[in-house]
Amino acid sequence: xxxxTAASGTDPGPWRPPILSREFHxxxxxxxxxxxxxxxxxxxxxxxxxxxxxxxxxxxxxVTSVLRVRYQNSMLGLLWTLLHPxxxxxxxxxxxxxxxxxxxDRFSVFLFAGLLPWQFFQASVGNASVSLIRQQGLIRxxxxxxxxxxxxxxxxxATHMLFAFxxxxxxxxxxxxxxxxxxxxQLSVHLVLVPLGLVLLWVFTLGASLALMTxxxxxxxxxxxxxxxxxxxxxxxxxxYPVEAVAGSRSLTxxxxxxxxxxxxxxxxxxxxxxxxxxxxxxxxxxxxxxGMLLLGYSIYKRHEHEFIFRL
Amino acid sequence: MSSSSAxxxxxxxxxxxxxxxxxxxxxxxxxxxxxxxxxxxxxxxTVFRKLSGQTFKEDSYxxxxxxxxxxxxxxxxxxxxxxxxxxxxTLLKMICGIYRPTTGTIKVRGQIAPLIExxxxxxxxxxxxxxxxxxxxxxxxxxxxxxxxxxxIFDFAGLQGFRKxxxxxxxxxxxxxxxxxxxxxxxxxxLLIDEIFAAGDAEFVRRARARxxxxxxxxxxxxxxxxxxxxxxxMCNRVIHVENGRVVDDGDPAEVIARYLxxxxxxxxxxxxxx
Numbered sequence: 001x002x003x004x005t006a007a008s009g010t011d012p013g014p015w016r017p018p019i020l021s022r023e024f025h026x027x028x029x030x031x032x033x034x035x036x037x038x039x040x041x042x043x044x045x046x047x048x049x050x051x052x053x054x055x056x057x058x059x060x061x062x063v064t065s066v067l068r069v070r071y072q073n074s075m076l077g078l079l080w081t082l083l084h085p086x087x088x089x090x091x092x093x094x095x096x097x098x099x100x101x102x103x104x105d106r107f108s109v110f111l112f113a114g115l116l117p118w119q120f121f122q123a124s125v126g127n128a129s130v131s132l133i134r135q136q137g138l139i140r141x142x143x144x145x146x147x148x149x150x151x152x153x154x155x156x157x158a159t160h161m162l163f164a165f166x167x168x169x170x171x172x173x174x175x176x177x178x179x180x181x182x183x184x185x186q187l188s189v190h191l192v193l194v195p196l197g198l199v200l201l202w203v204f205t206l207g208a209s210l211a212l213m214t215x216x217x218x219x220x221x222x223x224x225x226x227x228x229x230x231x232x233x234x235x236x237x238x239x240x241y242p243v244e245a246v247a248g249s250r251s252l253t254x255x256x257x258x259x260x261x262x263x264x265x266x267x268x269x270x271x272x273x274x275x276x277x278x279x280x281x282x283x284x285x286x287x288x289x290x291x292g293m294l295l296l297g298y299s300i301y302k303r304h305e306h307e308f309i310f311r312l
Numbered sequence: 313m314s315s316s317s318a319x320x321x322x323x324x325x326x327x328x329x330x331x332x333x334x335x336x337x338x339x340x341x342x343x344x345x346x347x348x349x350x351x352x353x354x355x356x357x358t359v360f361r362k363l364s365g366q367t368f369k370e371d372s373y374x375x376x377x378x379x380x381x382x383x384x385x386x387x388x389x390x391x392x393x394x395x396x397x398x399x400x401x402t403l404l405k406m407i408c409g410i411y412r413p414t415t416g417t418i419k420v421r422g423q424i425a426p427l428i429e430x431x432x433x434x435x436x437x438x439x440x441x442x443x444x445x446x447x448x449x450x451x452x453x454x455x456x457x458x459x460x461x462x463x464x465i466f467d468f469a470g471l472q473g474f475r476k477x478x479x480x481x482x483x484x485x486x487x488x489x490x491x492x493x494x495x496x497x498x499x500x501x502x503l504l505i506d507e508i509f510a511a512g513d514a515e516f517v518r519r520a521r522a523r524x525x526x527x528x529x530x531x532x533x534x535x536x537x538x539x540x541x542x543x544x545x546x547m548c549n550r551v552i553h554v555e556n557g558r559v560v561d562d563g564d565p566a567e568v569i570a571r572y573l574x575x576x577x578x579x580x581x582x583x584x585x586x587x
Contacts, residue, residue, distance in 0.1 A: 024406075026342065026415035057449035065446060069437040141432035142450055143409040219358065306412040310346055 027306055041295065044302055051145045058144070062152035063159055081160050082167045085116060089168070096240045104242065106273070109185050112168055113272040114239035114265050117201055120161040121261070122230050127153040128209035129216040129226055136312040146308060147301070150209045158202065165194075169272075188275045197267030200290045204264060207293030210301040217308055237261045238269070260289035333386040334422030334501045334532035336407055341416035343377040343399075343406065343557075376402055377557040380416070389534045391544035391565060393572050394554040400537040403554065404428055404504045407535065422532060425500030430491035436480035440471060440490055443479055447494050461497055468523070469493035470516070489516055496523055503531040507538050541569050 052059075071077045092115065093108040104110060128150035132139060135149050169185060176184025216222040236259055238245075243262070246252035256262050263286040270278045278286075376399050384390055392400045405411045406418060408426050433450050434443050444465055448458035466472045469489040479487060505524075528534050528547060538544055544551060544565060551568040553561035561568050 021419075021421045022409065023420075024409055024412050024418040026413045026417065028342075028344075028415050054452065055449075057452075057454050058446075060455075061442075061446045061449040065435060065438055065442060068442070069435070138433045138450075140410065141429040142426070144450060221356075309411060 041299060041302075045298060048145065048147055052147060052151060055145055055148045058148050059152045059155050062148075063156045066156045067159070078163070081163045085119070085164045085168060086171070089115060092240060106184065109172060110242065110269065110273045111240055112172065112185075113268045114237070116161055116165050116168070117197070117265060117268055118234065118237065118239050120157045121201065121205055122234070123157040123160070124154045124205045125209055125212060125230065126227065127157070129212040130223055132213060132217045132308055132312065133220075139309065139312060146305065147210070150213050151206070154202065154205055154209060185272060186275065190271045190275045190277065193267045193271030193278070197264060197271065197286075200264045200267065200286050203290040204260065204293045207290070207295070207297035210297035211293075212297075214297075214301050214304050214308075217311055218304070233259075233261065237265060239265070242269075260285070260293065263289060335386060335419070336382075336384040336421075336502065336533060336535075337417075337419040338380050338382040338406075339417045339419075341377055341380040341406070341413045341418055342375060343380075343402065343411060344414040345374045345376055346372060375414075375557060377406075377413075380557070380559065382552070382559060384533055384535065386532050388550055389528065389548045390536070391548035391551040392535065392537045392554055393539075393541065393544065393551060393569065395576075398554045399557055400554055401428070401506055404506055404535060404537060407502070407504060420502070422501035424502045424504065425495075425498050425527075425531075426504045427495050428504055428506045430495055431487060434479060434487070434491065437478055439476045439478050440466070440482070441475045443490070444494050451498075465490075465493045465497050468497070468519070485513065485516075492520055496520075496527060498527075500527075500531055502533045503527060503535070505534065505536045505538075507540075541573070545569055 067078070071080060074080060076083065089108060089112055093111050096111070097104075097107050131149040131153050132146060138144075139146065139149075172185035173187065174184075176186050178184075212222065212226055216226065236255055238256070243256055246256060263282050266278045266282040267286065270276055270282075392403060394400055402411060404426070405428070406413065407420060408424060408428070409420075433447055435446065438446065441462065444462055445455055445458050448461070449455075453461075466475060469486075469492075471486060471490055474482065474486065479490070482490070525547075534547075536544060536548060548565050550563065551561075551565040552559050553568055553572045561571055
């Protein structure tokens with residue numbers, strides 16, 4: 001059953017893996033991705049996906065160890081993954097419902113639908129972009145697929161989000177059932193849009209993280225630029241205001257159209273708050289943006305994959 | 313079932329050669345580092361350079377290896393000697409695939425066990441046990457596979473009482489013992505060793521040495537980098553002398569080491585102290 005006991009003979013001993021063969025070619029002799037061909041890109045993507053699936057133990061260990069380190073010393077422990085967004089949401093919904101005068105009922109539900117995905121995106125991109133720099137001690141000593149590090153960061157953030165998402169939704173559903181309509185969520189078929197939105201968001205985030213990680217590893221200045229850019233993006237994405245709120249301004253409407261995250265967030269808003277199907281544009285733009293971002297980020301990363309070690 | 317998935321963590325299987333002999337082959341390998349002075353180029357510098365059409369000059373590159381040819385056959389116990397900074401550790405890292413060659417090709421056949429830098433990937437906040445699982449995961453072992461090994465590892469390290477203690481509370485000797493026990497609990501085809509013979513107290517050093525020797529016996533290829541020439545003379549059946557990114561001498565351990573020592577002596581002769 002277990003590999004350690006599979007070996008025959010008197011002494012089971014440590015498990016012996018099959019002979020592996022590998023070849024490393026000079027980067028100058030074989031410039032990777034000089035001409036970006038789709039077939040090559042696909043093949044590399046497939047190989048990396050396979051390596052990542054073999055490295056899933058690392059990701060698993062990484063996620064649990066981050067969660068453990070973060071919560072083992074606090075009294076409420078994992079409950080904080082729930083409490084933090086809950087408190088955050090309370091603050092924001094109180095502030096914004098007073099400050100911004102939108103005629104929006106169930107504003108906290110709307111906020112919830114956008115805020116948790118945003119926090120995921122922010123944490124993922126922020127941590128993944130510096131993940132290689134943080135783990136340089138390891139990268140210089142062990143040969144691992146470097147994508148494990150950003151993917152681990154994203155997986156950690158995703159685990160967080162999923163906890164919070166499910167728990168918060170149950171709470172809000174409870175409010176809805178017990179009649180406090182202005183904070184309550186409802187069940188509907190449109191909830192199937194949420195997992196769809198999550199997949200789109202994950203793909204988009206992975207692409208953005210790979211691109212920004214490459215840039216940050218080469219230019220450390222990027223770390224600061226990214227944190228400012230994320231702040232700007234937070235305001236440019238309909239999280240605490242609905243898209244209709246900016247309909248009056250032509251430039252803001254254009255910005256809404258240009259922001260790929262807006263189209264992905266449309267899925268969360270439609271599924272949790274509006275209970276309707278997204279417009280045709282969203283169905284086209286969101287998947288294109290997600291896949292496009294992944295391909296862009298991946299090809300940037302792949303092109304410099306073996307140079308990182310010289311830049312850490 | 314689980315064993316095959318763990319073996320190719322990095323997915324490096326390119327076909328299971330019918331030939332089960334381990335082998336390492338460097339063909340015309342060059343390795344180039346970029347020297348950046350005291351820091352990496354900033355975004356500003358790069359943008360200005362791009363705008364003004366300047367590129368990084370060739371002389372800002374430093375070739376550590378150039379035209380390196382080396383074949384290590386099955387059964388070889390190779391010792392690598394040379395001065396500090398000659399690229400001995402880099403050679404091991406090229407075999408691991410941490411540094412990819414700039415030119416040429418490196419072919420490696422066989423499962424590699426690097427005993428290069430012990431304690432890589434240890435997380436101070438986590439307990440000894442968690443660290444072993446994490447380390448195993450990095451080496452491609454699942455949690456279940458590691459569970460079978462963990463008793464043995466703690467027994468060998470003599471740290472059974474500290475399994476649940478975060479390793480930030482370990483003494484440095486305990487840390488080394490744990491790292492060595494974890495890293496050496498394997499059965500590799502290619503064993504890479506970089507100066508890790510002295511670790512912990514006398515009793516542990518004795519056991520560590522015994523394990524090291526049995527590991528060396530069990531491996532198909534061993535590459536040892538060390539400044540302890542006596543040790544290399546004892547353990548190896550072939551020695552190379554690396555200097556300035558080239559293999560300047562290659563052959564029988566006793567002869568190569570004698571020539572290496574003679575060379576070192578010749579260099580240091582004029583500045584002999586005390587006379």
